[in-house]
Amino acid sequence: MSAARGGLVATLAAVLLVTGAGCGGPDEPGGGTITLPPLPSTERTTAAAPAAAVYRLSGNxxxxxxxxxxxxxxxxxxxxxxxxxxxxxxxxxxxxxxxxxxxxxxxxxxxxxxxxxxxxxxxxxxxxxxxxxxxxxxxxxxxxxxxxxxxxxxxxxxxxxxxxxxxxxxxxxxxxxxxxxxxxxxxxxxxxx
CATH class of the missing domain: 3.40.1000 (Protein Transport Mog1p; Chain A)
Structure with a gap:
């Protein structure tokens, strides 16, 4: 049941992104093109996400x-x-x-x-x-x-x-x-x- 709900949420998000992509004019940077991310797989949702790098700067x-x-x-x-x-x-x-x-x-x-x-x-x-x-x-x-x-x-x-x-x-x-x-x-x- 949760996989079906996740698929529905991803589909609705994709529809919103596609319909929202047409809001900008052709003169806007990027030309109004949007690339949708791949739909999440069950394998990806069960695996732990990698930790984000936390940078610190020092020196020259x-x-x-x-x-x-x-x-x-x-x-x-x-x-x-x-x-x-x-x-x-x-x-x-x-x-x-x-x-x-x-x-x-x-x-x-x-x-x-x-x-x-x-x-x-x-x-x-x-x-x-x-x-x-x-x-x-x-x-x-x-x-x-x-x-x-x-x-x-x-x-x-x-x-x-x-x-x-x-x-x-x-x-x-x-x-x-x-x-x-x-x-x-x-x-x-x-x-x-």
Whole structure:
């Protein structure tokens, strides 16, 4: 009886999500597309949910953030970083011909639910169109233009916003989003509790 009731609740939730998806206009970020999560299986409901990671930050984020995905194109990092605190790293990497500014912003929230809300609110308030992306924590998305691209995601109670900015004449790497995803993945791994 409880499995049937759970299926009914999931079906009603899906109907509400689908009918609510048509409320936004075509000019809203994300294009009004919504992907429904898979229906819960009985196996998943009986298994214990994994514990969410609880991050704590200390020390210099620039020393812990993974900048290696940009090191092949921009091998040198400026000796003096613009900002280097436990929650913010702003630095510039250069090659013989061009440079990129990297910003890694780590926001600690009290819970995973608060981190999820932070990211969802960012989506709703986005001033530029955004695109979902896999592989960089949960609910990852990026937005940007020809000289400024930002990736936002969360894992546990930690939100990471990773941004690359260039002079237009230098040009943005074609694979900048994949590089930002790898920066986020590596940084989550290095900061893992």
């Amino acid at each position: 984020l620039c020393e812990k953030a993974d900048q290696t995905p940009f090191a092949d194109l921009y091998p040198r990092e400026d000796a003096k970083r613009l900002v280097a605190t436990e929650k913010l790293c702003m630095t510039r990497r250069t090659s013989a011909e061009k440079s990129v500014s990297l910003t890694i912003d780590a926001d600690l929230l009290p819970t995973e639910a608060a981190a999820k809300l932070f990211v969802e609110t960012g989506r709703r308030l986005a001033k530029r169109p955004f695109t979902d992306v896999d592989g960089a924590g949960a609910d990852a998305y990026w937005d940007g233009d020809q000289d400024d691209v930002k990736l936002t995601s969360y894992h546990g109670n930690l939100v990471l916003e990773v941004r690359a900015a260039v002079n237009v004449k230098d040009g943005m790497p074609d694979d900048v989003v994949q590089r930002l995803v790898r920066v986020a993945e590596g940084t989550y791994a290095k900061l893992a509790p």
